[in-house]
Amino acid sequence: MDSQSTGSSVNSTSATTKTKDNDLHPLWKYVIKLGKAGEGAGGNCRWLCTFCNEEKVGSYTRVRAHLFQISNKGITSCKKVSRESITEMKKLEEAATQIAMNSQPKNVSLPTTGNTTIMSSLSGGRSEQNTFNVLKRQKAGDRDNPIAEAFDANVRNQLDAEIARMFYTAGLPFNFARNPYYVSAFLFACNHSIPGYLPPGYNKLRTTLLEQEKTHVERLLEPIKSTWSEKGVSIVSDGWSDPQRRPLINVMVVSDCGPMFIKAVDCSGEVKDKKFIASLLKKTIDEVGHQKVVQIITDNASNCKAAGELIEGWYPHIFWTPCVVHTLNLALKNICSAKNVESNLETYDLCSWITIVHEDAVQVKNFIMNHAMILAMYKRFAHLKLLSVADTRFASIVVMLTRFMLIKRALQLLVTCNQCTSYREDNQSKAKFVRDTVLSEEWWEKVSYILAFTEPIYEMIRVCDTDKPCLHLVYEMWDAMIEKVKKVIYDHEKKSMYYSEKWLLEGQGRLAPHMDGEVSSERIKCFRRFFPGIEERTNAIDEFANFSLKTGPFGDPDSIVSRYDVEPRKWWACYGSSAPLLQKLAFKVLGQPSSSSCSERNWSTYSFVHSFRRNKLNPKRAEDLVFIHTNLRLLSRSSVQYYDDKTKMWDVGGDDFGNIEDEEVLDIAQGVLDIAQLSLDEPELEGVIFAEDVET
Template sequence: MSSPDSESSIPSNSVIPNKYVIIENHVPKLPLWMYVKILTKNTSVGGGNKNWQCNFCDRVFIGSYSRVKAHLLKIAGIEISACKKVNANYLIELKKIDEESTKAYERPHVPLPSENRQVTPIPSASSTTFDLTGKKRKVGPLEKAFNNEERAQLTELIARMFYSSGLPFHFARNPYYMSSYTFAASHAISGYIPPGYNALRTTLLQKEKENVERMLQPIKSLWSSKGVTIVADGWTDTQRRPLVNFMAISEGGPIFLKAVDGSLERNKDRFYMARLFKEAIKEVGVQNVVQIITDNASVCKAAGLLIEQDYDNIFWTPCVVHTLNLALKNICAAKNTEKNEVTYVECHWITEVRDDAVFIKIFIMNHSMRLAIFNVFVPLKLLSIAETRFASTIVMLKRFKLIKQALQEMVISQEWNTYRHDDQKKAATVKGFILDDLWWDKIDYIINFTNPIYEVLRICDTDSPTLHLVYDMWDTMIVKVKEIIYRHEGNRQDEHSSFYEVVYSILIDRWTKSSTPLHCMAHSLNPRYYSPQWLQEAPNRVAPHQDEEISMERNKCLRRYFPDIEDRKKVALEFSKFSTFGGVFSSFDSIADRWELDPQSWWSNYGSSAPLLQMIALKLLVQPSSSSCSERNWSTYSFIHSKRRNKLNPSRAEDLVYVHTNLRLLSRMSEDYKKGDTSTWDVRVDDNSPDLSEVSYLSLDEPNIEAVVFTDDGLGGEEIDTFLVSEMARVD
């Protein structure tokens, strides 16, 4: 016969059939014993290990009440399987019985007395909680079911972690941050302790590096068919150690390979650089590498020529972005030297405008009251000019043009004119420049005629395939520059312009120094440049096979790719049919799709009849033309190996950069990166102030970034200054 206590433990409207209940096993503190059959006869009911059989699934187990509870309530982490026969309705009722028992026999919380104040009790996990005044209030069923109090407490702890560590708010968008807490919430891991200092910097770092290497295998598996470009760039860290950064770019994206510490190397000459390149080439695979890209430094060029001597299939290519930046520097910051006299005479006015803009910026930034007035009238900051790269002069002048109206309102305001506690002569000079329409006309002219150069720089300053576009873009760029200059000067096309001749000579000189046979080969394999539509877009255009320079450089490539005479004859015949629409290339679809399809798709669809040429085309048409990703990766390196973490040894810093950079690459390939709460998580900013981590992957073509300007911080690293296009309201 059951006792009143046992019967009261079973709800009157119980959904669990009586056949699953053994009233004799009931213990008030441990009510779930009622739902199992105890097989051990010599052990008292209510404690210790027993042999028992589940009344729902009939499975036999050995264990104490905690295992009974874990089995019936489906609690993970107790090393016992969950009962498959307990459905959702049964589970709700069993949990209710267990909670009521826990509540009934839970010790009440008695706060310690206080001499000066009344202590507010700490809320517990029971159904009774306290409001802000310390009074008890009943927890509703929904609040109890969803653990609202525990959720709120966890949220506060996470927020406290952000505030105490100075973490940027955009870190909350990190998918790995979100997935870690989601995983913890989905798995009852009682007693779990997060990894500590030593584990994070040693064993876990190595395990994550191995995990990243496995995740990169799908990208690396395509290297043999798609080809790889190895890019390198040098840098000096916060401890003045010289480092060389190597990355491998393929259709799958840029992969960080390694950063070599050269502090122990005495002679960092061409042979040293060539040796490092050879090690990177062997790591990637000799047959997979199409080209190596560096800047135009003499030691890099010499090392590249050594690589070309040792490997017939690998070319050295100078960075197009670096070349364009040097061209802009020659135009916008002409030096007054004997050899450069003609250029200086024609271009010194640009330098003067640049210097005037710098003068305005320095005056405002160096006087706190003027800066305060500036901040009232102008919602955007003045950019720091850099002497390094990314068309810094043009970027600065673009910013001035953007805030022109606000600047003019500022200098005619009462606040500006009544302030007398600084250099009045300089203030008047600044006001004169800002109100001078001729000065602004010069800025407009500089921005306009350099815009074609700037646009090509933007296009090439990416990891996307542009090698096959460079030759045509450079020609088109020069034509556009001429049109803008001649229109401004009011000249006819057959008239002479001394200013244009100087600009033209600078651009041609830079192209002559940076063009390679590989540019011409890739240009020749682009089907679009043979289509009637492209040929008719501009006068005097000819197909690549009809251009003497391109044909000569292309044949140089073919001789290196195919040293065997018979193979070279075969590929020459294939190119002849491709360029003259012969054989299968004469079909209507093949000719029409030269204009409609992208080059890679066209060769995949129609190139099977020319296997040797198709093999080269599918590799060359997906290669980049700049080493920008390698240079941007130093921002990541300086973010990780910062002044606060300058004791990191190069090996550990390299591992951190490897994991950080490649995880971001893998994240950007997922669909979640493009939408949802984690979309573009690595380029979001807080209060319009991006840090090095946020911009280390950015280039001039980013949708949210107009420019990224790097400046020397005096410690071998790089500082950064950016501005957001999305927040720039046109004011003029």
């Protein structure tokens, strides 16, 4: 029964296709098809003319030329077809042409003015190109408007409407209009006559042009790669899962030029243990060149730490560095969200009150956000929006409580206004809790205290959550951070720049590097790894002694005075030539980041390219798209045009991007690349307001 149904369905489909083909190509019924012309013959077939009974080979075009007695078409004319038959066949062809035109999708009219709208509406089955040609002819009649005639106003309006229609139907953000590549594409098309040009289609974009662009971007990156041997690089890595739950590990190379995306590896079916991660990093190190690599940075997971130890064993001059931002965030989480487990009882006893304060803030926020009337009242008192900060965001609790302090006055006005107090809420206990919490000075004092002692940690996260060189600053910042936290706590509980003299006197307890026991001990270990040869290490120690004691070439007065004012790498470039070993080492170390944040932010790019709407992209094509997208951003941000008003920061911020205080830009759940990319590393963007007004 099933086989009969299947056979009937196939026959029905075949008959329908044949009928449709005969409707569009009616001359086939005047010949008898004998079969395919052979393999590789395309649409050619053998057929027999019913008028002259001659067997021919060719496609429908040659059937038409044969029957209509058209010469120079590669086939002889039929000598026995009558004029009456030709007239009848031409009528059938005209009817077929009309059927084909009617079957084409009708164009929806565009909102252009005057005759343009009329012509667009009347275009019916015409193609957009035909409508465009009609508009060009039509403008010749607009003699009453010489300005419009001089600037092709009708054609320009038509093009504007076509572009706007593309934006609206594809759901493109308006910020896309800032993209300089979008602008340059249309400028090129307008400034060059390309008759009959059609934009690249689906397959060409995803294959040939994608490969071509990736190859071109790789060539553009070569000048940056050529600096790696002198400046040194850091290799950073992080893991993620794509929309199809495939585990991915990305690898990026960071230098003082910025982070460069190298690859993303699909780890499906692999155990992500220390050996697998180490082998992945080792391949990248070998591709880059191990002499160019200063360190690898990953998070603090046990398998990553073990992989780092393996790398240090294979390459003694390469160091594994745990991500400073990840370390600090774990510390903040353990303080602000302490878990009540046996191994963490002491911390929980001391810090559980912080968790309670944060939960209260979340409850207040949810109460306001979940009641439309209360939310409308809140907006009358506050110009800042409530934030929904994702738990995965660095320092999420601190960000949430900071916003609460900024809107403290607005919240208090809200819960005390007559309209709010008279509002009938089903759950009166929740409303009372919100009112009591917001009006409690004791609760606000706790919030203030939390922000006070976490501020040094948060500020260090802000400094380190960048791609900028700051590795050389971490040690001193860490010590200073701990001292600042202690001071805030002791005050509350009522308990009693570059190694210059000025820098040493600025901070309490600061010591010169050669007088700090811990620094000296670690420096000796590093010298052994960087300079394995006895003679070379002896020379390096001698150079360091001169640097520390300000003797020899380092005793120059300008050299000593400049230690405080001049940026460290520039100082070594100006005064370090007499110590070539230390100078070379300084150029590499002083140019390294201290976190793997760029590899984590790269997943924002990945989720933008490989979203839930585009979840059928295979890993290789998604990797190519991310490679192009990320590295073009790297190249673009170094250009002057990137800061021009018309294309200013075109790759950051969506339609709602204005002042960070006016938008909920910290809500990672929005899933917008530009917002997710706006991390703590770009505080200068927080005050950016684009030139034109943005309607929200």
